[in-house]
Amino acid sequence: MSFRQQLILTNMSSLPSPGTVGGKRTIFHPGNVRLHDFTLYFTQGQTGALSTPKPATKGQIAAALERVELKVGTTTIRDFTAAQLIARQNILGYASTPDGALIVRMSNPLAATVIGEEMTSWDLRGIPELQIVLTLNVPATGTHFDVSAISSVDSVANTNSGGSRYIGRFIRESRWTDIIGEGRKSYFLIPRTRPFSRLWLFAEDDLPTRVILRVNGIDVYDVSQTAEKPELAMQLINYGKNPPVDNNGNVVGVWPIILNPNEVVDDRLDITPADTLELITERPGSGQIEFLIEQQTPGVAA
Structure with a gap:
């Protein structure tokens, strides 16, 4: 697949119990693909209908998502909070996302050139798995809360046009x-x-x-x-x-x-x-x- 396609991520650990502060959910992303970005989708009950799933607000996402760690084996490649990610994306001028969604980008859609965008995607060939470790503050019993994920991937290698030299960059x-x-x-x-x-x-x-x-x-x-x-x-x-x-x-x-x-x-x-x-x-x-x-x-x- 030379085009980008959406990959629904279903291999993940259980959601921490209601009321848990600092609980973990790990999403296991398959390797041997080129990863451009992934989107975390948050649903949370809102005032007046706490048990009904609705897109979480940006404030609720920042409060619930205490930390994101991207790991390959025991090596941490990225470590940030939701609030830090939102602040940086706003400053850099990324397009805003609707409530309920938080995009984590590998390839940079604002890059000065197309090759610059492609170079910063994550070429996961030879890597069996990427772990997306979420540290969560889960609302109390009675309030709906869940988080899921979809990624954007393709199978192109980050090499030069002849395929003889690797040109990828991990940020x-x-x-x-x-x-x-x-x-x-x-x-x-x-x-x-x-x-x-x-x-x-x-x-x-x-x-x-x-x-x-x-x-x-x-x-x-x-x-x-x-x-x-x-x-x-x-x-x-x-x-x-x-x-x-x-x-x-x-x-x-x-x-x-x-x-x-x-x-x-x-x-x-x-x-x-x-x-x-x-x-x-x-x-x-x-x-x-x-x-x-x-x-x-x-x-x-x-």
């Missing part, structure tokens, strides 16, 4: 939290294991007023945002992004460091463990940052 995602202090601070714990194209800084309190990314002493990113100069929002909007902003025009909730604003797959920061990678922030107060990094690799094991 991996990992996240961690740390405390960033008040004032101007340097942070050296961003992974240098793989090239990356995007780094997201999620904060429940105030975002920094300036962020600098410095590689081997050279500034490769330096953006500010203040009431007088909402530079971050202006930069994102200039490239067709849709950041959430406050009354001053400043971005709120997350600071996106997007190194490929034109969606060119090869626009990335090539970094190795031998390099020095420094994140410099200026912020009015100390607080927790949840980092999410999007790295590029040719495959699962790389």
Whole structure:
């Protein structure tokens, strides 16, 4: 099948019991196909008809879906929350989905070229299975709740036109939290294991007023945002992004460091463990940052 087709995913573990917080449902996706995306469908009872299945709202999905992990064997390829996924997709300008649906994309439909979109699909040849592990907060007894999934796949290999060279890219995602202090601070714990194209800084309190990314002493990113100069929002909007902003025009909730604003797959920061990678922030107060990094690799094991 050289065309994309829908694959209804039926091999999954049981739904956690009503009222469970942090329960797991694992969806087992078959390997040996090329995976473009999958959609999670959530149904939940609504006020006045709690036992009747209805599409869950985006807020209900974010509350119910605490975590998504994509795994091959024991290797985690992606790790994110529903709220983080929705926020990133809104900023990047993906088409909105109706209530009840959450799309997780491998191939990038906004890529600058068709080959760029195809390259970022996940070529699962030789991989028997992909595990989609959902951490769920299930509503109490009496409220209907369920989650199912459908994926979009084909059988095309991610190779050049002659089939002699593999050209695929897996966009991996990992996240961690740390405390960033008040004032101007340097942070050296961003992974240098793989090239990356995007780094997201999620904060429940105030975002920094300036962020600098410095590689081997050279500034490769330096953006500010203040009431007088909402530079971050202006930069994102200039490239067709849709950041959430406050009354001053400043971005709120997350600071996106997007190194490929034109969606060119090869626009990335090539970094190795031998390099020095420094994140410099200026912020009015100390607080927790949840980092999410999007790295590029040719495959699962790389």
